[in-house]
Amino acid sequence: MSTSLSNAPYHHGNLRHALLDAALLMLQRDGEAGLGLRDLARAVGVSPAAPYRHFDSRAALLEALAVTGFQRFTAAMNAVAASQPPDLLAAMGQAYVRFALDNAALFRLMFSPQLKRDNRPGLRMAADAAFATLRQVSGGDTASGRIAALAAWTKVHGLAVLLLDDQIALQPGEDIEALIGAIIGQQ
Amino acid sequence: MSTSLSNAPYHHGNLRHALLDAALLMLQRDGEAGLGLRDLARAVGVSPAAPYRHFDSRAALLEALAVTGFQRFTAAMNAVAASQPPDLLAAMGQAYVRFALDNAALFRLMFSPQLKRDNRPGLRMAADAAFATLRQVSGGDTASGRIAALAAWTKVHGLAVLLLDDQIALQPGEDIEALIGAIIGQQ
DNA sequence: ACCTGAACACCGTTCAAGT
């Protein structure tokens, strides 16, 4: 469901949106390295120079994608918290890893070192807002609470990354949701 | 300590080594995206086509770098185990995170999704050998031992990645070794 | 056997010019 090979005139201010939509598709399909600005322009039916009316550079386009990624992540986490599950920590951990697996290339982009390199404030703010949602589950303001929260975060994030990189092998008949649950539950 | 702007004749079979040495320097300084094959050839004082006598493609060169990365990682982990520290788990965790922080770009390359994409067996083997060193600390062959080992690994790996990405803030006066120790010690 | 020179098909980006 989305703008694709339309040759309609884009003079209505929707080119930016069309570019982001198409870019997200290309990202999911080919990864960050496969997301060329000229390819993107071609896919949207516009000249190679046109995207530069809306994004300063390829990096700026990637940053915009990463920002929407953090926003989706924030929404997903808030939805979990709002549903008041019996075990909030486990539920948010599951959702964290699920998000990473369901949005692999986007998740990787959100943590791309090249993007932080030219650290734009927009990305930082979106990331901070995203991680702030995790604090709903943290163990208060004590020093030991902070360590416990960091330990939980690193475990879940590491699990997401290693699963994404295909470094953790499932046992025969084991399903991934159960594995996630077991590792998160593991004190 | 290394070959640099030498204009000596490379007809002795050492060009491959010189390329890898220079590539590692460029990788550490400019990251993977900044490692251009033409730049590399220039740095070593050779024509743009010369590297192709020793590496099929840029991806193959990156893979060779990643393989040496896994070998260094393996050596570092084995050294820790051989030193028989009182708390093996904590010591290996510290070494794991240290390695990541001290070899940031290399560590990222070792887990680069683009490299796995065209999954060469050499990379997989080097990675498997590297992670096999971690099993020296695992909790046996029981199901719960496996989960405990995976939980420890994901925690340490997540900590490494989040520190690398500058996502974890140190408290004033806090030193990073202590933070690592606290998080790893946290059951 | 190992390297060079020149070429090919691409990039991201810029800039004058069009509407």
Place this chain on the structure above:
DNA sequence: ACCTGAACACCGTTCAAGT
């Protein structure tokens, strides 16, 4: 205000040719 066409300075890669 928004987009096109053509150009610039690069890439990775190939291939004939040199020694």
